[in-house]
Amino acid sequence: MTPIHDANLRGFASDNYAGIHPEVLAAIADANAGHQIAYGEDVYTARLHEVLAEHFGGPVAAFPVFNGTGANVTALQSMLPRWGAVIAASTAHINVDEQGAPERIGGMKLLTVPTEDGKLTPDLIDREAWGWGDEHRAQPLVVSITQATELGTVYTPDEIRAIADHAHGLGMRVHLDGARLANAAAALDLPLRAFTRDAGVDVLSLGGTKNGAMLAEAIVVLDPAASDGLTFLRKMNMQLASKMRFVSAQLVALFDGDLYLRNARHANAMARRLRAGVEAGLADGSIRGVRFTRETQANGVFAILPEGVADRLRESVRFYDWDESVGEVRWMCSFDTTEDDVDAFVAAIARETSR
Numbered sequence: 001m002t003p004i005h006d007a008n009l010r011g012f013a014s015d016n017y018a019g020i021h022p023e024v025l026a027a028i029a030d031a032n033a034g035h036q037i038a039y040g041e042d043v044y045t046a047r048l049h050e051v052l053a054e055h056f057g058g059p060v061a062a063f064p065v066f067n068g069t070g071a072n073v074t075a076l077q078s079m080l081p082r083w084g085a086v087i088a089a090s091t092a093h094i095n096v097d098e099q100g101a102p103e104r105i106g107g108m109k110l111l112t113v114p115t116e117d118g119k120l121t122p123d124l125i126d127r128e129a130w131g132w133g134d135e136h137r138a139q140p141l142v143v144s145i146t147q148a149t150e151l152g153t154v155y156t157p158d159e160i161r162a163i164a165d166h167a168h169g170l171g172m173r174v175h176l177d178g179a180r181l182a183n184a185a186a187a188l189d190l191p192l193r194a195f196t197r198d199a200g201v202d203v204l205s206l207g208g209t210k211n212g213a214m215l216a217e218a219i220v221v222l223d224p225a226a227s228d229g230l231t232f233l234r235k236m237n238m239q240l241a242s243k244m245r246f247v248s249a250q251l252v253a254l255f256d257g258d259l260y261l262r263n264a265r266h267a268n269a270m271a272r273r274l275r276a277g278v279e280a281g282l283a284d285g286s287i288r289g290v291r292f293t294r295e296t297q298a299n300g301v302f303a304i305l306p307e308g309v310a311d312r313l314r315e316s317v318r319f320y321d322w323d324e325s326v327g328e329v330r331w332m333c334s335f336d337t338t339e340d341d342v343d344a345f346v347a348a349i350a351r352e353t354s355r
Helices: 022-031 043-056 068-079 157-169 181-188 230-236 245-255 259-284 309-313 339-353
Strands: 061-065 084-089 109-113 139-146 173-178 203-207 217-221 300-304 320-323 328-332
Touching: 022 245, 043 061, 043 217, 043 245, 061 068, 061 230, 061 245, 068 139, 068 173, 068 203, 068 217, 068 230, 139 157, 157 173, 173 181, 181 203, 181 259, 217 230, 245 259, 259 300, 259 328, 259 339, 309 339
Parallel strands: 084 109, 084 139, 139 173, 173 203
Antiparallel strands: 061 217, 203 217, 300 328, 320 328
16 A cells, blocks of 8 residues: 655644554564454463563553543543542543543543642642532542643652552542653653552553554553452443454553653653753744743643744644643654754744744
């Protein structure tokens, strides 16, 4: 088949825009020989359990799924009774970017809390951690955090431990949305277990798609007492792959070695390069009127541009508005973002802000 897309097209809209890392694509091809038992009884899924047990410091139950929304909704369903609710930041993916899936598919109530940086704290959790035993109120039984957050910030292990200790003390469990967990690991320069199992996380959604996979995420249960019925819920939620070896092989390719870190470190480094390039332009006057709105800790850069600049830039480079009310935009870097991509974009910003 001849490609029908422009392979030279680049952008900063989302790390989902990137293709598949060649090592992951090769792993899919390697898995595509002969027959393997369907529905997860294959050797690749078995190997995935071994690999993740090494990363997370002990036995895990891993459930490969197709996408992040499926991972989050199914994981949270398994942690809640029908009358349960989830406390999350108002910017959380489960609240902002999963349509009504948590509510309609998962049947759960989301209790959201505004945050300055996308990160919950024990004090912020307490705003919604009340009403247990009140039949008129959905019962807050899970706290869900995102690592790295939707605002590009990263929790420290101590911050997660404080949340987990507080939640557990109130009888709640902790779920972690790890769509960009690898980027957090790269930013912290820590093993995955240091800010998951060792910090008190009970269940997490492990991301692969934003970090070089084609379509591969996994629900990872660290505390079996925190989750029930995942085998059935995954099927009920249409997340059970019959040819699961091809999903698991992608995650094995990423995590059985350091590919997940190499990809994430590169994406993070490109975000830092982008910010540094704009900052240098602001300092020497070649770029005007750009203001950064968030810390750049992972692979996202957030900024406010002068009026009209975003639209002109988007004539050649795609990226998203983040907060249209103030003109804030988001630039995301990927495992395949190049230095030339970044430098060309910085030059375009200089050109358009100087008009």
